[in-house]
Amino acid sequence: MSSIRRKYTPEFKADAVQLVVVAQRPIAQVARELEINESSLGYWVKIYREQHPDPVKAPPPVEAARLAALEAEVRRLSEENAFLKKAAAFFARTQP
Template sequence: MGKSQPHYTKEFKQQAVQLFKTSGKTKTQIARYLGIYDSALNKWCKEFDEQGKEAFPGKGYQTSIEEEMKRLKRENDILRQERDILKKAMSIFAQPQP
C-alpha cells in the first residue's frame, strides 16, 4: 500500500508562509523545521502571494465567491419550490366549491 498524502489545515499553511516571510530563513530550513517538503512550502507561498486570504480554500477548492454562488443557487431552488407549491395551492382554492 502506498502512503496517503498528508492533509494540512488552512491555518497551518498560512502560518508556515508567515513564518517564512518573517523569519529570514530559507524555505528549505522552514520546511525541515515543520517536517514538510520544501516544494509544498514553495507552492503555498506562491498560492498565498497570488490569492491572499482567499488561498487554501479547503475541501472542494471553493473560493468565497464560489461558496456564495452555491449558497444562492440552493436558496433559489428552495424559492422556486415554494413558488410552485403556492401556484398549486392557488389553483386548488380557485376552483368553485360545490
C-alpha cells in the same frame, strides 16, 4: 514502500505561508519545523505570490485564506437561497 499522502487544511497552509512571507523565514527552515515537504511549501508560497504580486497591498496569507473560505460560503448560501426561492414558487403554484 508506499508513501502516505497527507492532506493539509487551508488554515495550515496559510499559516505556513505566513511564516515564510510575513516573517521572511527560509522555506527550508519552516518546512523542517512543520515536518512538511519543502517543495509543497514552496508551491504554496509560489501560488500565494502569484495571486498577490504586490506585497504591500497583499493581505496576510491567513486573512486571504479566511476571505476565500467566507466567499465560498457566501456562494454556497446564495445558491441554496436561489433554490429555495424556486421551490417555494413551485409549491405556491401547485397548491389548489
